[in-house]
Amino acid sequence: MCIFIDCLLCPTVIWSAVIGIGVYFLKDYMQGGQFTKETNETGKVVIVTGANTGIGKETAKELARRGATVYMACRDMTRCEIARLEIVKETNNQNVFSRELDLSSLASIRKFVAGFKAEQQKLHVLINNAGVMRCPKTLTKDGFEIQLGVNHMGHFLLTNLLLDVLKKSAPSRIVVVSSLAHTRGAINVDDLNSEKSYDEGSAYSQSKLANVLFTRELAKRLEGTGVTVNALHPGVVDTELARNWKFFQTNFVKYFLKPMLWPLLKTPKSGAQTSIYAALDPDLVNVSGQYFSDCKPKEVAPAAKDEKVGKFLWAESEKWTSKSD
Template identity: 75%
Template sequence: MSCLSCCLCCPIILWPAVIGAAMYFLRKYMQGGQFIKQTNETGKVFIVTGANTGIGKETVLEIAKRGGTVYMACRDMNRCNRARDEIIKETNNQNIFSRELDLSSFDSIRKFAAGFKREQDKLHVLINNAGVMHCPKSLTKDGIEMQLGVNHVGHFLLTHLLLDVLKKTAPSRIVNVSSLAHTQGSINVKDLNSEKSYSRIGAYSQSKLANVLFTRELAKRLEGTGVTVNSLHPGAVDTELLRNWGFLQNDLGQLMIRPLLWTLFKTAKSGAQTSLYAALDTDLKNVSGLYFSDCKAKDVSKAAKNDETAKFLWAESEKWTGVGTSKVD
């Protein structure tokens, strides 16, 4: 017994054990709010963009467990089909479908929406989850800066193309995955498309602010239709979105940073919890225009409350997408 006590008191053993335990409990704490309410989604139809990995895949997995019919809208069909097969195997829910959607292409978005409408006449929840982060400057197929184009404009068009089905199915919901990064963003009204200058972080923050502004403006325009729309911050999540972080692109960076990511960042499953809360919680049936984090309503930045900026962004998004109306009919 004394030998065991000596071993436990040995600094070489004691301190690593204390540090390891501290990291474990800190990791548990950092996972944030969890959506634990039981719901039955049998008979309901969902679309989740960016559904083959990370938060999107975990969102589909949980909805599938609850009996929902889910359309996984993804750019990479090989990965989408593999993810779909894994989800079906785990849940035994055969109503999971993989469909091609490239949010950097208006043609692809229109093709996806038209194909969905040929297959379904109802849509209960649209989860605009897909995104890119901190990527080098590039343009979508339609000439829009990639982060703004994929994170906001592509989802703006997709949402509009599906509004008629959402209204027909009401009560229904739209969930826009934004980020806390919106608080650091601003809408550059003089250079919205980053033609004069470009910052990876600035463009990302602008696109996430655009998600919140779009949500708040759309909520006003959808009042009385039975369609709600809310945005959310999933948390700092260890997913493939981090692939453009330079210090993670070498072995030394991986060695040094990975333990911190493991401790301080959410898993993809935990990152999906607020999306599930916004999409499924029965208490939110009539709640619209809000922003959630850790399964709770949170305040947004001052810039996200600017109605004039929201109208400007809406008008510019209409011009880009050709939606061609300032009112949602």
């Protein structure tokens, strides 16, 4: 017994316990704001893009748990169906559907919308969640730089094609998942498609700034319709978003840096909280054109308030997405 007590009181054990407890509380603190209000979403129809993994999957799961009819709009139908079955099993909500949507293809977006409208007369929440990050120089099927194309242009077209259903279903909401990276972004009006030069980090930040500019411009256009639109930063979340970033695939990151950073990362469930808050909080029914982080309002970067650039981006987005297939 004395030997056991001596072991417990040895400095190595004590310091290990102190560090372990500290890491636990740090991890808990870093999860950020949580949406704790209980709501009943039975009868509500929701679309979540990129819902087969990460933040999107957790968002879809929570909406299903609250009774909503959830459309999981994904590019990879095999993974989407696996996630759908898991959500149905966990929530006991049979009204969860997997549908194909490739945001890098205008044709796929139009096909998805046509199929959705053939099935549903209403849409109460559209969550533009899907995204790609720090990709090598790649073009979408329609010739757009992949990050701007998927993160902004694809969602721009999707949203506009669904506005008639959203207006008919008012009060309804659009939620745009942006990022703190928008604060480092700039809209390159002379080379929006990164044809003259390309930097994967700058292109990503530009696409996230485009999300916020789109949100603010759309909010003005939707005034008086009963449809609101807000953007958000989900936090630094442990997801697959960085799968295209070569640095994060190195052994140094996998076996050393990521374990060191683990206490600072949000879980996908915590990362989904601000999306759920923006989609469901009753206090936000008339709030539009705002930006949230950790389930509360946050100031956007000065570049996101540039109305002239916002109008430029809208006009270019309309022109690009109106291409015939």
